[in-house]
Amino acid sequence: MPQHKSCKKRLRQAEKANAMNRAARAEIRASLKVIRTATTKEAALAEMPKLFSKLDKAASSKRAGFNANRAANYKAKVAKVINGFA
Numbered sequence: 001m002p003q004h005k006s007c008k009k010r011l012r013q014a015e016k017a018n019a020m021n022r023a024a025r026a027e028i029r030a031s032l033k034v035i036r037t038a039t040t041k042e043a044a045l046a047e048m049p050k051l052f053s054k055l056d057k058a059a060s061s062k063r064a065g066f067n068a069n070r071a072a073n074y075k076a077k078v079a080k081v082i083n084g085f086a
Contacts, residue, residue, distance in 0.1 A: 021064040022064075024058050024063045024064035024066075025058075031050055031051040031054060032074075034047045035047050035078055040085070044082045052075060055074055055075060056071065
């Protein structure tokens with residue numbers, strides 16, 4: 001357990017950031033699952049803007065360990081999945 005006041009504050013901040021990052025990653029994973037398990041292209045296209053928005057938010061605020069390149073890679077993979085529908 002931290003003894004210094006600043007260390008206690010840093011621990012609180014880290015716990016809060018950890019919870020936010022975990023939530024952001026969970027939302028992104030859930031949205032990806034919806035797209036990957038979609039049976040029609042329309043269903044996947046309906047979820048795509050939501051996922052892209054979540055990825056952009058995560059990348060812009062450096063949340064969940066996402067940077068711009070990682071978000072772009074996710075977007076490319078999603079586009080590939082959606083274009084694979086007949």
